[in-house]
Amino acid sequence: MFEGLSEKLSGIFDTLTRRGALSESDVNAAMREVRRALLEADVALDVVRDFTEKVRAQAVGANVVKSVTPGQMVVKIVNDVLIETLGSDASPIDLSAAPPVAIMMVGLQGAGKTTTTAKIARRLTDRMKRKVLMASLDVKRPAAQEQLAVLGRQVGVDTLPIIAGQTPVQIAQRAEQAARLQGYDVVLLDTAGRTHIDEPLMQEMAEIKRATNPHEILLVADALTGQDAVHLARNFNESVGITGIVLTRTDGDGRGGAALSMRAVTGKPIKLIGTGEKVEDLDDFNPQRIANRILGMGDIVALVEKAAQSIDAEKAAAIAERMRKGKFDLNDLAEQLAQVEKIGGLGGIMGMLPGVAKMKDQISASRLDDKVIKRQRAIILSMTREERRNPDMLKASRKKRIAAGSGMRVEDVNRLLKQHRQMADMMKAMGGAGKRGPMAKMAQMMGL
Numbered sequence: 001m002f003e004g005l006s007e008k009l010s011g012i013f014d015t016l017t018r019r020g021a022l023s024e025s026d027v028n029a030a031m032r033e034v035r036r037a038l039l040e041a042d043v044a045l046d047v048v049r050d051f052t053e054k055v056r057a058q059a060v061g062a063n064v065v066k067s068v069t070p071g072q073m074v075v076k077i078v079n080d081v082l083i084e085t086l087g088s089d090a091s092p093i094d095l096s097a098a099p100p101v102a103i104m105m106v107g108l109q110g111a112g113k114t115t116t117t118a119k120i121a122r123r124l125t126d127r128m129k130r131k132v133l134m135a136s137l138d139v140k141r142p143a144a145q146e147q148l149a150v151l152g153r154q155v156g157v158d159t160l161p162i163i164a165g166q167t168p169v170q171i172a173q174r175a176e177q178a179a180r181l182q183g184y185d186v187v188l189l190d191t192a193g194r195t196h197i198d199e200p201l202m203q204e205m206a207e208i209k210r211a212t213n214p215h216e217i218l219l220v221a222d223a224l225t226g227q228d229a230v231h232l233a234r235n236f237n238e239s240v241g242i243t244g245i246v247l248t249r250t251d252g253d254g255r256g257g258a259a260l261s262m263r264a265v266t267g268k269p270i271k272l273i274g275t276g277e278k279v280e281d282l283d284d285f286n287p288q289r290i291a292n293r294i295l296g297m298g299d300i301v302a303l304v305e306k307a308a309q310s311i312d313a314e315k316a317a318a319i320a321e322r323m324r325k326g327k328f329d330l331n332d333l334a335e336q337l338a339q340v341e342k343i344g345g346l347g348g349i350m351g352m353l354p355g356v357a358k359m360k361d362q363i364s365a366s367r368l369d370d371k372v373i374k375r376q377r378a379i380i381l382s383m384t385r386e387e388r389r390n391p392d393m394l395k396a397s398r399k400k401r402i403a404a405g406s407g408m409r410v411e412d413v414n415r416l417l418k419q420h421r422q423m424a425d426m427m428k429a430m431g432g433a434g435k436r437g438p439m440a441k442m443a444q445m446m447g448l
């Protein structure tokens with residue numbers, strides 16, 4: 001589905017990654033081409049605008065890690081923003097409700113609703129070992145009910161017996177009751193479609209929803225219809241409320257715009273994609289895999305990730321090393337705080353150090369506020385060199401001057417001095433102990 005877009009993007013980035021230095025205007029020019037490529041792929045205008053703006057902002061402010069080129073860095077940023085636009089994580093069907101879990105399938109006629117219902121039933125039965133019942137609520141087209149029954153036999157999943165003359169709501173309620181009485185885990189409700197959205201359709205969907213309170217409402221949308229699928233999703237989401245999207249015909253030559261826009265426009269995840277006519281042609285929608293397919297530059301992305309990891313680890317190790325130095329005055333502290341800020345704050349450093357992630361979770365987010373670091377630096381910078389070297393000379397009048405100079409209070413100055421004293425003592429006591437211990441303890445002492 002993404003061939004055209006993929007080809008264009010790799011053309012743009014091929015030239016970019018071969019270059020050495022990149023100016024802001026290089027990035028802007030590349031972004032203009034990306035913008036055009038996305039629009040040609042039928043991605044919604046708002047989404048395109050948002051996408052290129054995010055990439056541009058990150059690319060201009062990015063610290064290029066050594067051993068990768070700026071162009072490669074841009075590719076990595078585009079990759080990350082693509083993943084974010086597609087929804088970050090895969091979203092499987094949610095079965096976490098008391099059984100029978102009702103899943104309502106909605107969409108226009110011909111989108112692939114009935115086929116997809118059978119595909120999902122098969123997957124839940126085979127892979128997840130659930131006992132599934134399917135029911136067709138399409139009373140307008142008797143052939144639709146028969147179609148589901150045929151598919152049910154094909155995939156070995158039960159369908160609710162057809163009783164002529166019932167309304168969709170009555171069928172839905174009968175399906176839920178049968179599921180409850182007969183111990184089904186999941187009941188799939190295949191609703192009727194129309195050739196286009198109209199008020200009666202939305203009303204019927206709303207009534208079924210009210211009567212059955214489904215745990216999932218999945219919109220089945222045809223990827224080949226591009227922007228129409230996006231409007232459809234917005235419409236269904238606003239009038240009925242959906243929990244997720246299944247994009248069908250991704251095996252066709254659609255331009256991919258629907259896949260890229262739907263999440264951003266509705267805020268609801270694409271959960272599954274139909275990849276063919278056969279009942280086994282159903283895949284999870286995995287944003288990372290799709291981004292890789294669109295960009296086709298998995299190697300560069302992996303390279304930049306690896307380089308970023310090693311460079312960060314190097315810097316972190318250098319900081320830890322300096323902390324272990326016997327003498328640790330306020331000049332050292334100021335220097336280290338500056339380093340910490342540069343690498344993206346303490347949160348950033350700690351996240352990079354192996355084994356520290358766990359500890360980071362224990363420290364509440366608010367205390368990891370990098371403003372604290374800024375304030376501490378401001379206090380130290382208001383001291384004279386001599387004072388920094390010998391904090392013991394800081395008596396009341398000097399403290400008052402420092403507080404005034406840094407826009408803080410004397411208590412803040414005292415707190416910093418106390419923290420520094422504790423740190424210096426600890427450094428001495430720990431000497432050459434492992435990298436993680438002093439680092440972690442130090443963070444705690446700094447009140448972070």
Ligand code: GDP
Nearest residue numbers: 109110111112113114115248249274275276277
């Ligand atoms: P409904 O009217 O929404 O219930 O649509 P159907 O389930 O009857 O599907 C309409 C047609 O689309 C059928 O011929 C299906 O085989 C076909 N179809 C459904 N999903 C896919 C898909 O992911 N890829 C392809 N190529 N065809 C599909």
